Amino acid sequence: MSRNSGSPGRATVWPLLRRGRLLLQALSLAATAFTAAEARDLRAIGVLVGDLGNPFFVELGKGVEAAARELAGPDVGVTVRSSGYDLDRQTAQIDEFVKDGIDILILNAVDTTKIEPAVLRARATGMVVVATDVKAAGASATVTSDNRQAGKLACRYMAERLGGKGEVLILNGPPVSSVIERVAGCRSELTASVGITLLPDDEDCGGSLDGGLACMTAMMVKHPHIDGVFTINDPTATGANIAADRAGRKEFFIASVDGSPVAVDLLREPGTRFAATVAQNPRGMAELAVQMGIALFKGEKPAETLIEMPVTLMTADKAKDYTGWGR
CATH class of the missing domain: 3.40.50.2300 (Response regulator)
Structure with missing residues (x-):
């Protein structure tokens, strides 16, 4: 990155x-x-x-x-x-x-x-x-960081962009407080919309690019249609984005947490599926x-x-x- x-x-x-x-x-x-x-x-x-x-x-x-x-x-x-x-x-x-x-x-x-x-x-x-x-x-x-708020901000944006309906995948991570709180914050926003279906989110994708790539590849096989993806950090999001590119999947967008330079570069790309990242410092x-x-x-x-x-x-x-x- x-x-x-x-x-x-x-x-x-x-x-x-x-x-x-x-x-x-x-x-x-x-x-x-x-x-x-x-x-x-x-x-x-x-x-x-x-x-x-x-x-x-x-x-x-x-x-x-x-x-x-x-x-x-x-x-x-x-x-x-x-x-x-x-x-x-x-x-x-x-x-x-x-x-x-x-x-x-x-x-x-x-x-x-x-x-x-x-x-x-x-x-x-x-x-x-x-x-x-x-x-x-x-x-x-x-x-x-205020990690619960980070998850809430990303997934509130996601719910609003989806108009309160769709199938959303959460790419989870290691058993640490930042990940647990981000996912909890995200889920609290998404479950407030009755039209949003949460796909299983219990797999640890490692918090890495390689982990995001592997998890997203597997999830796209299991789920022929996905509307939105929340990842616990930008490396996971980057891996998920690469997996989607390779699979030719264009129907979903990605929101993440970190605010890294590479994520912002992806935000700038025309037609990007990378829609948001919550910035830390x-x-x-x-x-x-x-x-x-x-x-x-x-x-x-x-x-x-x-x-x-x-x-x-x-x-x-x-x-x-x-x-x-x-x-």
């Missing part, structure tokens, strides 16, 4: 980061850079993400690196690793970070509940664990997670430990002014 950048998207996405910063102020967390003396005890930040094959997580990792340098100084070490959506692998990585003396872990859990024992072991050693993008049981704090999310992690590392206690960043619906008519993720 492409990683285009540029200024046109700032008007849409930078307000998300500004509003997130206001949330931190409400939590009494300092957003100013720390002096070298204040940060001297912070030596290393670790980042674990589900899959570095997903550009969203690449951006998240870069965002942590940039925020760490800005807020804690140039000497803080940042290590970014992919867990490949493998729980055993991520558990081992957390244990390795403990041995390596990581002070703050920015964690994108591959399983929201099953990662808890590893998280609690890490916290028992004094490590601060900030769950990022998805919730992680036992974490010190959490920074995510991985760089802004990373910055907030690092701010909160440093504050907790310094012993500050926030009034709340969950920040849900706002999201915005991106459609073809808005794509000309947006390049993805507000950089």
Whole structure:
């Protein structure tokens, strides 16, 4: 997937980061850079993400690196690793970070509940664990998008475009809070229309392009007619779009979540079946997670430990002014 950048998207996405910063102020967390003396005890930040094959997580990792340098100084070490959506692998990585003396872990859990024992072991050693993008049981704090709202926005648009009737397929994903909440938000909008039939959505398509391609290929064999497809992220949507192209299926459109540059490119294509994506801000999310992690590392206690960043619906008519993720 492409990683285009540029200024046109700032008007849409930078307000998300500004509003997130206001949330931190409400939590009494300092957003100013720390002096070298204040940060001297912070030596290393670790980042674990589900899959570095997903550009969203690449951006998240870069965002942590940039925020760490800005807020804690140039000497803080940042290590970014992919867990490949493998729980055993991520558990081992957390244990390795403990041995390596990581002070703050920015964690994108591959399983929201099953990662808890590893998280609690890490916290028992004094490590601060900030769950990022998805919730992680036992974490010190959490920074995510408003994922339920993301699903609602995408599928409200879908229901309106369908005129409240049709057959809709949801391409699901890994058992993490962001996916569960997006699907729940989507279903709440679609089931409000009595004329919409939801096709089975219990298969984990992996949250990847390859997974979206495989799942969509199989679903098109099972369902000779589909009116709309909701995917849990843009890589899945991209794979589904490729599958539809290969099969010559043109009767349905796709709505997704991420707001990635490649999704916006697809929105711009004439006659595209890619109709909408709900924009997140991985760089802004990373910055907030690092701010909160440093504050907790310094012993500050926030009034709340969950920040849900706002999201915005991106459609073809808005794509000309947006390049993805507000950089």
